[in-house]
Amino acid sequence: MAAQSQYEQLARQLSAIGAVKRGLARVLPNDCPPGSIAVLNLLDLHGEMRMSRMAELLAVDMSVTSRHVAHVADRGWLDRSPDPSDRRSRILRLTPEGKLLLTELSERYVRALGHYMENWSDEEVDQLISLLGRLREDFGDCRSIPSRLTDEPAPAPSDPPTARTSL
Amino acid sequence: MAAQSQYEQLARQLSAIGAVKRGLARVLPNDCPPGSIAVLNLLDLHGEMRMSRMAELLAVDMSVTSRHVAHVADRGWLDRSPDPSDRRSRILRLTPEGKLLLTELSERYVRALGHYMENWSDEEVDQLISLLGRLREDFGDCRSIPSRLTDEPAPAPSDPPTARTSL
DNA sequence: TATTGTTATACTCTATAACTATA
DNA sequence: TATAGTTATAGAGTATAACAATA
Numbered sequence: 001m002a003a004q005s006q007y008e009q010l011a012r013q014l015s016a017i018g019a020v021k022r023g024l025a026r027v028l029p030n031d032c033p034p035g036s037i038a039v040l041n042l043l044d045l046h047g048e049m050r051m052s053r054m055a056e057l058l059a060v061d062m063s064v065t066s067r068h069v070a071h072v073a074d075r076g077w078l079d080r081s082p083d084p085s086d087r088r089s090r091i092l093r094l095t096p097e098g099k100l101l102l103t104e105l106s107e108r109y110v111r112a113l114g115h116y117m118e119n120w121s122d123e124e125v126d127q128l129i130s131l132l133g134r135l136r137e138d139f140g141d142c143r144s145i146p147s148r149l150t151d152e153p154a155p156a157p158s159d160p161p162t163a164r165t166s167l
Numbered sequence: 168m169a170a171q172s173q174y175e176q177l178a179r180q181l182s183a184i185g186a187v188k189r190g191l192a193r194v195l196p197n198d199c200p201p202g203s204i205a206v207l208n209l210l211d212l213h214g215e216m217r218m219s220r221m222a223e224l225l226a227v228d229m230s231v232t233s234r235h236v237a238h239v240a241d242r243g244w245l246d247r248s249p250d251p252s253d254r255r256s257r258i259l260r261l262t263p264e265g266k267l268l269l270t271e272l273s274e275r276y277v278r279a280l281g282h283y284m285e286n287w288s289d290e291e292v293d294q295l296i297s298l299l300g301r302l303r304e305d306f307g308d309c310r311s312i313p314s315r316l317t318d319e320p321a322p323a324p325s326d327p328p329t330a331r332t333s334l
Numbered sequence: 335t336a337t338t339g340t341t342a343t344a345c346t347c348t349a350t351a352a353c354t355a356t357a
Numbered sequence: 358t359a360t361a362g363t364t365a366t367a368g369a370g371t372a373t374a375a376c377a378a379t380a
Contacts (some may be wrong), residue, residue: 002292011276013299023309059186075262088356088361109178125169131295134181142190255338
């Protein structure tokens with residue numbers, strides 16, 4: 001468990017990292033927005049899956065997933081076939097064209113990151129990859145807020161509010 | 168200089184980290200969107216500055232900065248006074264109300280991060296803070312794309328395109 | 335004429351709610 | 358009735374372009 005000021009700093013760094021994401025996004029082709037790439041990457045990484053699973057991995061609403069996936073499917077980068085065992089569902093699969101696109105995009109990312117991170121060592125990049133991966137994992141499917149995070153700031157843990165009577 | 172597959176992995180982690188940012192944003196009050204907090208944080212960190220400097224630090228267009236700042240100023244969290252030495256400019260200053268808001272938001276962030284990152288050690292959090300800070304620094308003012316990132320994937324560096332005639 | 339900042343417009347990402355089709 | 362997915366609508370973030378005021 002880390003100290004308060006560390007969390008404050010981390011929150012600021014996470015806020016600032018948006019600029020890095022935008023900087024990277026600028027090297028992408030026009031009809032391939034970041035949302036599309038996220039879908040393709042997850043499909044490449046985890047293999048075929050249903051819409052609901054994709055929504056969970058993206059940690060966005062199903063409606064958002066549906067639009068991203070439609071955009072990608074319209075361009076032939078993935079295939080949506082009905083699940084034979086439950087015809088409400090659709091199975092998403094990366095097409096060869098989608099795989100090819102990922103390869104091309106990867107080149108662009110590598111060039112861009114190589115440009116901006118020329119002074120980073122292998123070990124440092126690995127550390128960052130590993131810490132970011134763990135952070136994402138710990139947040140998990142964070143689409144709904146744990147109720148204890150929505151209430152008042154800091155009820156003294158040694159003396160829960162429900163136990164306070166007249167002090 | 169790191170290896171290609173590392174950059175590919177890093178690009179994926181950066182894409183996935185959006186979910187973390189959304190998860191954190193969910194604990195914020197309704198009329199204080201992430202853009203407002205970014206403005207307030209930078210003002211708190213760097214002290215008073217002009218719009219153009221704020222735009223540079225945010226690495227967004229001036230038009231975007233103008234809207235974020237207007238939103239924050241409308242709520243009394245910062246003060247925009249004309250620069251006496253150049254009346255085209257405005258000097259941004261954090262108000263006491265803005266400072267107070269930052270304190271309250273900080274509590275929320277700390278609670279949320281404490282919830283999600285309960286298994287992280289001080290050292291690990293520090294490492295992540297430090298690596299993210301360095302990454303943001305290395306991207307700097309990345310609002311315009313270096314031209315070498317917009318061209319074709321990988322012209323052999325030993326034989327620049329302009330030198331090729333009939334090979 | 336160039337620069338600082340604002341406003342109008344358009345596009346992407348996201349969430350909520352209403353809807354369709356299937357279980 | 359409940360669930361998987363789609364679509365309509367609305368709000369936030371961003372960029373480009375046209376504009377105003379000042380240098």
